[in-house]
Amino acid sequence: DTRLKDADRAVTLWQTVLEEDPARDAARDALESLFIRHDHHEALVGLYRDRAERTDGDAQLPWLRKLARALTDTLADLDGAATAWQQVLELDPSDEEAEGFLRDLYLGRGDWERLERLFGGRDKWAEYATLLHHAADATDEPVARIDLLRRRAKVSADHLDDETESISAWAQILETDDTHLEAAQTLEPFYTRTEDWDALVAVKRVILDHGPDDALAYMIGLAEVHATHRDDASQAWHWYAKALAEAPTRADLLDAAAQSAIQAGREDALADLLATLVDGDLERSEEHTSE
Numbered sequence: 001d002t003r004l005k006d007a008d009r010a011v012t013l014w015q016t017v018l019e020e021d022p023a024r025d026a027a028r029d030a031l032e033s034l035f036i037r038h039d040h041h042e043a044l045v046g047l048y049r050d051r052a053e054r055t056d057g058d059a060q061l062p063w064l065r066k067l068a069r070a071l072t073d074t075l076a077d078l079d080g081a082a083t084a085w086q087q088v089l090e091l092d093p094s095d096e097e098a099e100g101f102l103r104d105l106y107l108g109r110g111d112w113e114r115l116e117r118l119f120g121g122r123d124k125w126a127e128y129a130t131l132l133h134h135a136a137d138a139t140d141e142p143v144a145r146i147d148l149l150r151r152r153a154k155v156s157a158d159h160l161d162d163e164t165e166s167i168s169a170w171a172q173i174l175e176t177d178d179t180h181l182e183a184a185q186t187l188e189p190f191y192t193r194t195e196d197w198d199a200l201v202a203v204k205r206v207i208l209d210h211g212p213d214d215a216l217a218y219m220i221g222l223a224e225v226h227a228t229h230r231d232d233a234s235q236a237w238h239w240y241a242k243a244l245a246e247a248p249t250r251a252d253l254l255d256a257a258a259q260s261a262i263q264a265g266r267e268d269a270l271a272d273l274l275a276t277l278v279d280g281d282l283e284r285s286e287e288h289t290s291e
Contacts, residue, residue: 015027015031028047028050028051031043031047032044032047035047039074041070041074041075042075044070044074045067045070045071045074045075048063048064048066048067048070049067051063052064052067052084052087057091058091058092060087060091061088061091061092064084064085064087064088064091065084065088065097065098067084068081068084068085068088068098068101069081071084072101078105081101082101082102082105085097085098085101085102086098086102089102089118089122093122099118102114102118103115103118103131106118107131107135110144112132112147112148112151115128115131116128116151116155119131120155120159125155125159125160126160128155129152129155129156129160129162129165132148132149132151132152132155133152135148136148136149136152136169136172142176142177145176146173146176146177146180149169149170149172149173149176150169150173150182152165152166152169153165153166153167153169153170153173153186154166156169163190167187167190170183170186170187171183171187174187174202174203174206178206179206179209179210180206181206181207181210183203183206184203184204184206184207185203185207187199187203188200188203188204188207191203195229197225197229197230198230200225201222201225201226201230204218204221204222204225205222208222215246216243216246216247219239219240219242219243219246220239220240220243220253222235222239223235223236223237223238223239223240223243223256223260224236226238226239227256227260233260233263233264234264234266236260236263236264237257237260237261237263237264237266237269237270240253240256240257240260240261241257241261241269241270241273243257244257244273244277245273245276245277248277257270257273258270
């Protein structure tokens, strides 16, 4: 008890000295020692905050670091510590302790927006992409995995000029969700350019299933890929028939459908389709006449 009373008197004494001479750092040094020795945690945090505010530029760094550590170790104030470490990084972007604290904090919270700012703000996109890669591999939850892969795909394309990594991420998204429209739309021109016909057929089917405005063009595109690049007359006929049903007055589709039907041995199906289309035209003609 006597020691505590002596400590309290010493604190009061040095605080009085500061009131009379606010610029006297020796008094602050003495108070720091007292606060540490006697576990005056909140007072110590207040002292570090005050010393950081009283300095400028690089001179703030030691006090901001002490503030961040004290907030973490003695008060468990992680958000307050994060603010202090952010200030450290603004002054010293290479500070590994600050980066490590913020990285682990944001990873633990799954806060990828802040992680992107943490690394992207200092042009450390490769490190951010690596974090995304590991996190995506570590989760089995489809929605979270797709979000991480999508972020990785965009970072790789937009900031690292790494098409291979970006395409890999988009392909993994489609493996996770075989109906993912954005992935299919992104992969389509790549597979066209690289002549990966099987993969191109798959992504065109995904896009078509979403009912695009240019559905007819996708049907024709699928038919052409099957006919020209996959030597699959049966599938070529299937898609030309669908296209012709959508645009029965197009002579080029009629010719292509007829050729693919012959190659696939589906002349009977072609005859049935043409009969159906003719019947449909007659019905529409009769409806207009009756009006």
